[in-house]
Amino acid sequence: MEGDALRGVALAGGPEVALDALVVGARTSARVHAFAGLGLSPSPHPMGIGDYLETDADGATAVPGVWAAGNVTDMKAQVLASAASAAWTAVVINNHLMAEEMERDLAAYRESQALTGA
Numbered sequence: 001m002e003g004d005a006l007r008g009v010a011l012a013g014g015p016e017v018a019l020d021a022l023v024v025g026a027r028t029s030a031r032v033h034a035f036a037g038l039g040l041s042p043s044p045h046p047m048g049i050g051d052y053l054e055t056d057a058d059g060a061t062a063v064p065g066v067w068a069a070g071n072v073t074d075m076k077a078q079v080l081a082s083a084a085s086a087a088w089t090a091v092v093i094n095n096h097l098m099a100e101e102m103e104r105d106l107a108a109y110r111e112s113q114a115l116t117g118a
Ligand SMILES: Cc1cc2nc3c(=O)[nH]c(=O)nc-3n(C[C@H](O)[C@H](O)[C@H](O)COP(=O)(O)OP(=O)(O)OC[C@H]3O[C@@H](n4cnc5c(N)ncnc54)[C@H](O)[C@@H]3O)c2cc1C
Pocket: 031, 034, 069, 070, 071, 072, 077, 078, 079, 080, 082
């Protein structure tokens, strides 16, 4: 630096490179550490722009029963895409809960039929 002007950068263990401007790519990191106890962990983004939480197209994570949506799963998403993915993931979660309830009710029904010999 010379005053408030960039003069160059000193490379680690190397020479100083004269520069007028320096562009730094920002990295983003999915804040999933709070869910590490569930087995969730971030993966490196294929484009090298940070870490994100991998899901399938429905928002299902690698942990059964845990879904995610929005920027944590899609770093390029803005408000509309984040909200749209969350709305679809909510539908999938609802379907999953309904299927689980139906399977439970069906099992109870079959058991009651077996007990009565019907
Ligand atoms: C500076 C900036 C400008 C932007 N401008 C635009 C724009 O003009 N138009 C546009 O469409 N998009 C814009 N975006 C992108 C947009 O803000 C995001 O895409 C959108 O908010 C993603 O929504 P989300 O619900 O996935 O995540 P977020 O909105 O980030 O919501 C995640 C929430 O989770 C909370 N949280 C995180 N960790 C924890 C935890 N451990 N426990 C409890 N809560 C937690 C956070 O506090 C946050 O409230 C901008 C983003 C930034 C950073």
